[in-house]
Amino acid sequence: MTDNTHQQFMAAAIALSKQAIREGRGGPYGAVVVKDGAIVGRGMNEVTSVNDPTAHAEMTAIRQACEQLGSWNLAGCELYTSCEPCPMCLGAIYWARVDKIYYGNTKEIAARFGFNSQYFYDEVAKAREDRQIAMVLLMPEDAITAFEEWEQQRDRQSY
Amino acid sequence: MTDNTHQQFMAAAIALSKQAIREGRGGPYGAVVVKDGAIVGRGMNEVTSVNDPTAHAEMTAIRQACEQLGSWNLAGCELYTSCEPCPMCLGAIYWARVDKIYYGNTKEIAARFGFNSQYFYDEVAKAREDRQIAMVLLMPEDAITAFEEWEQQRDRQSY
Numbered sequence: 001m002t003d004n005t006h007q008q009f010m011a012a013a014i015a016l017s018k019q020a021i022r023e024g025r026g027g028p029y030g031a032v033v034v035k036d037g038a039i040v041g042r043g044m045n046e047v048t049s050v051n052d053p054t055a056h057a058e059m060t061a062i063r064q065a066c067e068q069l070g071s072w073n074l075a076g077c078e079l080y081t082s083c084e085p086c087p088m089c090l091g092a093i094y095w096a097r098v099d100k101i102y103y104g105n106t107k108e109i110a111a112r113f114g115f116n117s118q119y120f121y122d123e124v125a126k127a128r129e130d131r132q133i134a135m136v137l138l139m140p141e142d143a144i145t146a147f148e149e150w151e152q153q154r155d156r157q158s159y
Numbered sequence: 160m161t162d163n164t165h166q167q168f169m170a171a172a173i174a175l176s177k178q179a180i181r182e183g184r185g186g187p188y189g190a191v192v193v194k195d196g197a198i199v200g201r202g203m204n205e206v207t208s209v210n211d212p213t214a215h216a217e218m219t220a221i222r223q224a225c226e227q228l229g230s231w232n233l234a235g236c237e238l239y240t241s242c243e244p245c246p247m248c249l250g251a252i253y254w255a256r257v258d259k260i261y262y263g264n265t266k267e268i269a270a271r272f273g274f275n276s277q278y279f280y281d282e283v284a285k286a287r288e289d290r291q292i293a294m295v296l297l298m299p300e301d302a303i304t305a306f307e308e309w310e311q312q313r314d315r316q317s318y
Binding site: 006021022026047054059072074086088090094095097098099100103104110150 | 221
């Protein structure tokens with residue numbers, strides 16, 4: 001792909017980030033998923049307008065691309081996002097097997113405008129007993145039986 | 160809440176984890192969100208059946224709870240999940256401001272059955288230049304203008 005094409009896709013992500021704030025959808029974030037030189041998914045931050053804390057630009061772009069392509073697997077796709085992803089979105093990018101991430105703002109720039117994803121990175125990196133949100137182990141002897149049942153299934157679809 | 164109630168909610172999460180595999184929805188994961196002693200959101204893993212890599216049990220339970228409560232903010236809610244969350248789901252839990260997490264299986268137990276969320280934890284904890292999925296900074300001078308526009312908005316809704 002030429003640099004010009006890369007820039008066109010990033011420009012599309014940035015345009016979505018501005019659309020999000022101009023239309024009151026949510027924070028200033030936009031993203032597109034690209035496959036074979038064409039946009040197959042678009043997203044903007046819509047957390048506050050649709051009351052969905054998972055409705056980040058990257059998440060919506062990934063979900064739309066998967067719907068468009070009929071697969072949960074986006075290998076062969078690249079993501080252009082107006083800002084470096086938070087851990088939730090980065091996790092989704094990994095689960096979706098996206099090939100490469102292009103990002104416009106660093107998380108350090110975002111922090112200067114009040115969006116502190118570093119806090120989320122710090123929390124995710126902690127041992128579970130040290131996190132701000134308490135994590136309590138409960139009924140492990142019962143919970144494991146689902147994995148045991150899964151292991152017995154012959155037609156299970158691993159991913 | 161009594162221990163018995165806690166166990167009932169975890170039992171509901173575990174039942175969903177088994178329903179997911181018995182009905183061929185996805186991997187053996189279930190979760191419920193609880194507020195004031197009542198379940199307000201339910202989820203099971205549906206990644207492979209609905210072609211959505213973000214359709215983890217915790218994500219779906221959070222989204223359903225937010226829809227039910229009409230808010231992206233789940234402060235005052237607790238999450239019961241059949242397994243320790245991956246970074247994507249943990250990120251969503253933090254974004255949603257969930258009070259507390261009860262989990263049935265540790266990620267170490269999940270890994271014994273082929274579900275290695277530790278890889279995702281390791282990747283998220285890395286510096287961006289060291290990750291397996293390449294991250295490329297592109298057009299930062301343009302991308303920052305969305306944050307600058309956001310800062311000028313008087314009616315912006317921070318979160």
